[in-house]
Amino acid sequence: MEVLEEIIAAIEAGKGKRVKWLIMQALEEGCTPWEIVDFGLIPAMESVTRKYHDEQFFVPEVILASHAMSVGTRILSEYLQEQPREPVGTVVIGTVKGDLHNIGKNLVVMMLRGVGFLVYDLGYDVSAETFLKKAIEYEADIICMSAMLTTTMPQMQKVVERLVSRRLRDRFIVMVGGAPVTEGFAKSIGADIYTKDAGMAAIEAKKALEYRKEQSG
Numbered sequence: 070m071e072v073l074e075e076i077i078a079a080i081e082a083g084k085g086k087r088v089k090w091l092i093m094q095a096l097e098e099g100c101t102p103w104e105i106v107d108f109g110l111i112p113a114m115e116s117v118t119r120k121y122h123d124e125q126f127f128v129p130e131v132i133l134a135s136h137a138m139s140v141g142t143r144i145l146s147e148y149l150q151e152q153p154r155e156p157v158g159t160v161v162i163g164t165v166k167g168d169l170h171n172i173g174k175n176l177v178v179m180m181l182r183g184v185g186f187l188v189y190d191l192g193y194d195v196s197a198e199t200f201l202k203k204a205i206e207y208e209a210d211i212i213c214m215s216a217m218l219t220t221t222m223p224q225m226q227k228v229v230e231r232l233v234s235r236r237l238r239d240r241f242i243v244m245v246g247g248a249p250v251t252e253g254f255a256k257s258i259g260a261d262i263y264t265k266d267a268g269m270a271a272i273e274a275k276k277a278l279e280y281r282k283e284q285s286g
């Protein structure tokens with residue numbers, strides 16, 4: 070659809086207002102919010118990433134594009150927030166301490182809300198202590214952590230270690246992701262779920278929670 074191509078171009082150009090207008094247009098033309106994510110927002114960020122690698126884009130362009138992308142995710146999450154009365158579960162999510170990348174994490178938030186989770190988004194640069202405090206305060210079922218830097222990945226381990234030392238490990242499902250994170254890394258730190266992308270994150274989170282509920286009777 071032409072409007073989706075235009076959304077991609079507007080994100081690349083860092084034009085947040087135009088992204089907003091085009092998303093409303095796409096919805097009016099009958100696109101679902103998921104189609105806009107899958108065929109508009111994600112391809113746009115992939116293209117920005119490619120251009121950054123090829124040195125066609127530098128940090129200022131990437132920041133502008135990221136901002137335009139955030140405008141898009143904010144609008145769409147309003148459409149996806151119509152929660153069922155009884156949420157399927159509660160999630161706290163954030164990007165770990167020292168890490169300011171939040172585009173991928175925001176997509177995971179949208180997907181989780183889309184399948185019916187109540188999601189508390191703690192933002193980025195979130196310390197291990199905050200993850201624990203908020204998970205307890207909101208009576209979360211799942212703690213979700215995102216990291217985009219190899220140097221910040223150890224923060225995920227810190228959270229798991231704190232859960233263990235406070236005898237809280239069994240209370241929460243721990244899910245990790247982000248470009249440098251792998252299945253092997255997730256296993257090595259004792260996380261329960263790793264997925265490569267946001268769509269699978271929502272599916273696996275739901276599955277894990279259903280399984281846990283079945284087990285507890």
Ligand code: B12
Nearest residue numbers: 168169170171172173215218219245246247248266267270
């Ligand atoms: C955009 C970007 C930025 C923006 C971030 C803006 C923002 N608001 O997020 C800015 C310009 C600020 C930035 C800064 C930096 N960046 Co940067 N950045 C990128 C870039 C180009 C794209 C990242 C992105 O948004 N991708 C698109 C999203 C959709 O993908 P994603 O995040 O991977 O998320 C998907 C999955 O991973 C998964 N997922 C994500 N989180 C989670 C969580 C869970 C629980 C699950 C299950 C799944 C999941 O689902 C998502 C959707 O499917 C990457 C390049 C790349 N190849 O990724 C570099 C990159 C990540 N940055 C990098 C670096 C080095 C930096 C800086 C240190 C640069 C500098 N010298 O200042 C700073 C660090 C700042 C900090 N302290 O965090 C490196 C990291 C290298 C490494 N492995 O450690 C990369 C890989 C670039 C490179 N090749 O060198 N960056």
